[in-house]
């Protein structure tokens with residue numbers, strides 16, 4: 001159905017969401033669904049977490065908006081909280097409103113910092129739909145839809161250090177990648193890849209940018225992927241789960257880069273707005289106090305064991321609660337069958353791959369409920 005007033009954007013599921021609580025959403029008829037997708041990985045603390053709701057309500061009643069032109073306590077506190085989780089060498093962040101916008105800013109920072117134009121990105125990588133972000137997206141159909149693209153991008157296969165080594169030159173401003181390629185089908189890199197990547201960037205004087213729009217804010221069981229394997233990038237972009245659903249994104253900027261940035265170079269009217277910052281602060285506090293990083297690791301491992309054993313699942317991919325399930329049935333068909341059975345899942349660019357990006361509050365019993373339904377659903381999708 002096409003609603004009057006709405007331009008076509010994402011293909012709409014046969015689901016009209018009325019409300020959400022925790023790991024569940026409810027449709028207009030009162031049917032309850034287990035939400036294993038979290039609205040594109042956004043509802044990190046679950047839907048309408050009471051602490052996040054209260055923080056937003058309190059802030060809305062006090063001050064709904066004032067821009068960065070004035071100081072504000074909630075902004076400073078929230079930014080400080082975020083940076084307390086950042087790797088050593090990071091003390092400052094720029095705030096914007098979407099993942100694409102965070103990536104646009106990161107690309108600009110890399111080009112300005114190095115005085116170079118070229119960006120090496122990965123085949124299969126997804127970075128957003130705005131002009132700059134789509135031009136470094138390694139999935140052709142998105143780039144083609146936005147042609148002509150911003151010049152300067154080249155692409156190498158994800159996980160291939162020798163291809164990268166050939167592509168990165170003295171004119172490379174940055175290497176940009178998703179540490180786990182989500183949209184491409186939840187693809188992980190081989191051991192040693194990130195260390196090699198860091199070494200190469202340092203040697204060539206290029207910045208290393210992690211697009212952590214999906215992997216950030218606890219999804220893989222650590223607050224950020226940055227820091228894993230002892231590797232720290234220069235810029236980290238975040239969005240999605242950062243404020244539990246209030247639009248917000250960030251670029252974490254390594255001090256050596258941040259030190260050279262002056263007033264007026266970067267900004268956005270709505271960036272770091274007080275309501276979004278209150279939501280982020282509460283989100284980070286909930287992740288901390290409810291030990292959701294440990295939960296994402298434990299439940300992710302449990303899901304690996306349970307779901308790998310389900311008939312029809314050919315491959316389990318991912319880390320923590322960024323999960324890809326490869327089956328040999330059409331993922332779109334399976335998604336619709338699961339929806340009818342009360343489970344919301346995502347698909348990927350790779351046919352046959354389902355993506356699970358649930359709230360970080362997911363429990364083992366929810367995995368059990370999904371595991372029990374998955375085999376019959378795969379079977380039904382094979383038949384139908």
Ligand SMILES: Cc1ncc(COP(=O)(O)O)c(C=O)c1O
Pocket residue numbers: 040097098099100101103126127128129178182183211212213214239240
């Ligand atoms: C890895 C990654 N980067 C960037 C984006 C773009 O984020 P947004 O839709 O908030 O612009 C997405 C969105 O799915 C993403 O998955």
